[in-house]
Amino acid sequence: MGLISERTASTHTTQGQDQSTEQTPDQTTDPDIQDLLQRKEHVITNMGGPDKIEAQHQRGRLTARERILALLDPGSFMELGALAHSERSEVAARTPGDGKIVGLGKIQGRKVGVGADDVTVFHASSAYVGGKKVHRIEELCYKHGFPLIFLGECGGGRLPDIMTSSGFPRIAPPLDLVQRNRTVPRLTAILGESFGGSSWYAAVSDFVVQTQGSCLAVSSPRVIEMATGEKVDFEELGGVALHAIQTGQIDAVAQDEMDAFACMRHWLSFMPQNAESVPACTAWDEKYDVFDEELPGLVPKRRNRGYDMRRLIPRLTDDGNFFELRPDFGPALITALGRVGGRSVGFIASNPYFSAGSIDAAGCDKATHFTCLCEAFNIPLIFLQDVPGFLVGKDAERAGIITKIL
Numbered sequence: 001m002g003l004i005s006e007r008t009a010s011t012h013t014t015q016g017q018d019q020s021t022e023q024t025p026d027q028t029t030d031p032d033i034q035d036l037l038q039r040k041e042h043v044i045t046n047m048g049g050p051d052k053i054e055a056q057h058q059r060g061r062l063t064a065r066e067r068i069l070a071l072l073d074p075g076s077f078m079e080l081g082a083l084a085h086s087e088r089s090e091v092a093a094r095t096p097g098d099g100k101i102v103g104l105g106k107i108q109g110r111k112v113g114v115g116a117d118d119v120t121v122f123h124a125s126s127a128y129v130g131g132k133k134v135h136r137i138e139e140l141c142y143k144h145g146f147p148l149i150f151l152g153e154c155g156g157g158r159l160p161d162i163m164t165s166s167g168f169p170r171i172a173p174p175l176d177l178v179q180r181n182r183t184v185p186r187l188t189a190i191l192g193e194s195f196g197g198s199s200w201y202a203a204v205s206d207f208v209v210q211t212q213g214s215c216l217a218v219s220s221p222r223v224i225e226m227a228t229g230e231k232v233d234f235e236e237l238g239g240v241a242l243h244a245i246q247t248g249q250i251d252a253v254a255q256d257e258m259d260a261f262a263c264m265r266h267w268l269s270f271m272p273q274n275a276e277s278v279p280a281c282t283a284w285d286e287k288y289d290v291f292d293e294e295l296p297g298l299v300p301k302r303r304n305r306g307y308d309m310r311r312l313i314p315r316l317t318d319d320g321n322f323f324e325l326r327p328d329f330g331p332a333l334i335t336a337l338g339r340v341g342g343r344s345v346g347f348i349a350s351n352p353y354f355s356a357g358s359i360d361a362a363g364c365d366k367a368t369h370f371t372c373l374c375e376a377f378n379i380p381l382i383f384l385q386d387v388p389g390f391l392v393g394k395d396a397e398r399a400g401i402i403t404k405i406l
Contacts, residue, residue, distance in 0.1 A: 040082050043096040048120030056119060061192060062257055064101045064116035064124075067151050071261045072105035072114065079103040081133045088161070095121050099158075100130035102137040104146070107265055110273060113141035116151040117198055123155030126197040134197075145274035147185040149264065150205070152198025156219060182206070182376035185271045189260045190216045190250070193234060195223075202249065206373055207325075209252040209263045210240050216249065248329035248362060266323055270337040270344040271377055278378045284318055284342035299386075308353040309334055309384060316340060316382070322347065325370065330362030332391075335370035340382070346374040349384035360391040364404035 028034070047053055047063060056063050062070065068077055080103050086095035099121040104113055115134050117124035124130075134150075141148040188205040190198065193215045202208045202216060210216055217238035224230055224237070235241070243250040251267075254260035272279045292315050300307055313336060314320040322338035332354040336347045348367055350357035359367075374381050390396070390405060 036083075043082055044079075047096060047118060048094070048122075052120035059192075061153075063120060064118040064151065064153075067191065067257060067261075068101065068103070068105070068114055068116055070258065071149070071151070071264065072107060072112070073109065076106040077103055077114075078105065080136065084129050084133060086127055086161075087129055091122075095127075095129075097121060098127055098130035098133065099124045100133050102133045104137075104140070107147075107268060110147070110268070111144075112147045112149055112268075113137045114149045114151070117154045117194075119153050119155070119192065122158055124153060124197075125155045125158035127158040127161040131197075141184050145184060145276065147187065147268060147271065147273065149187045150189070150198065150201045152188055152190050152194040152201060153192030153214075154194050154196055154198040156196035156223070182275060182372070184274045185268065185377065187264050187268065189254075189257075189264060190214050191257055191260060193220065194238075195220050207252075207264070207267045208250045209254050209260045210243060210250045211254045211256060211260050212240055215239060216243055244326070245328045248326055248365060251325040267337070270323065270339075270379070275376055275378070279344035281342045282318075282339060284339075306352045306356060309349045309351040309357075309386070310353075312384065313338065313347055313349065316347075318342065326366055330360060330364075330366045332357055333359060333363035333366055334384075335366055337379075344379050346370060346379050346381045347384065348381060350387040352386050355391060357387045358389060358391040359387060360396060361399035361401045361404045364401070368404075 044065065047065070053063055079101065082097060082101075084098050085092045086098050097118055099118050100115060101118050102113070102115040104111065106112065115137050138148060140146070185207070186201075186205040187207045188198065188202040188209075190202060190208065190210040191214055192211075194202070195215075195217055196219075199216055199218060215234040215238040219227075221232050221234060221237055224232060240250065240253045244253050252263045254263055270279060295312070295315050298307065298311050298315070310324070313322050313334070317338035317340060319339065322336045324334060324336040326335060332351055334347060334349040334351050336349075338345055338347060348370060350359075371381065373379075390401060392401075
């Protein structure tokens with residue numbers, strides 16, 4: 001893995017020396033600068049140790065820096081705080097970066113902020129310095145209007161850092177994160193066993209993708225067994241089947257890490273840079289502006305016959321494609337992104353193929369989340385409605401359908 005592109009030091013000139021002979025940081029003979037560069041190279045290359053890197057690769061997973069480089073445009077990553085470490089002196093030498101890697105980069109030419117859990121350092125457990133780094137990149141993104149991305153695989157809070165009444169508040173999410181002010185798009189990928197920190201980032205993100213074989217939960221099976229005696233495996237506790245179908249806490253399922261990064265880039269392509277701008281308008285071919293003679297035949301004339309609304313949506317988009325979110329959660333209602341006339345649009349559509357298109361509690365949550373997303377980021381909504389009403393029955397009432405409707 002090559003060194004990450006990063007502004008490491010200011011250039012130096014000798015008094016009276018011509019600017020054309022100015023030395024670059026990697027050419028300077030200043031021993032302090034050379035020492036700084038060597039220490040950064042060691043941290044970037046070795047992370048939490050070669051054995052930890054190898055263990056991550058043996059699991060079929062990338063390291064945090066490899067993930068960042070795979071997600072961003074080549075050569076665009078500028079890391080911040082690479083030489084940070086734990087504030088506890090007894091583990092300072094063993095905590096390069098304090099388990100979090102953050103910086104700025106580009107995706108498809110757009111500036112973004114990115115953070116990642118480094119599992120080679122105490123399994124990326126959350127501590128004070130690492131938390132400060134993440135908060136710093138959040139502040140930069142909010143200030144300058146950059147989308148914010150987090151790549152999660154976290155072991156929870158680090159002991160003894162979070163112990164006592166003064167320890168835990170120091171790593172608690174800041175209030176502005178909890179309030180979820182949608183000023184910039186936030187994306188999270190769950191790429192391994194994620195507990196604590198990265199779970200909170202996922203909870204407040206606009207888009208969450210989870211890879212097969214990963215786990216998204218508050219606490220690990222080991223901690224749960226010690227605390228309650230309950231035995232549960234990773235998949236049952238927080239696997240993709242749980243969140244994609246039952247909880248609706250993820251928007252997409254990825255087969256592997258590269259698939260997850262592709263999903264994030266695809267979703268981001270529909271979004272503006274921030275809430276003060278509009279999504280980019282793509283080139284549009286007038287050949288799409290024709291009447292689709294097959295469209296009327298896709299809806300059956302008999303009202304009691306079901307059909308799949310997913311067959312209609314591609315007929316309305318420019319290129320015949322759309323990006324569906326939470327497809328297996330509340331499937332009687334579809335939420336999707338697409339382009340019409342070169343502009344990003346959102347679709348909220350009934351799907352009579354499931355429960356005749358009746359709206360249940362999950363569908364209400366799904367529609368609310370998507371409406372807020374589109375409203376915040378200036379994306380027009382298109383409604384395709386074929387709905388008999390709200391789902392009724394004891395299961396619907398137990399799911400709190402009344403409060404969901406309102």
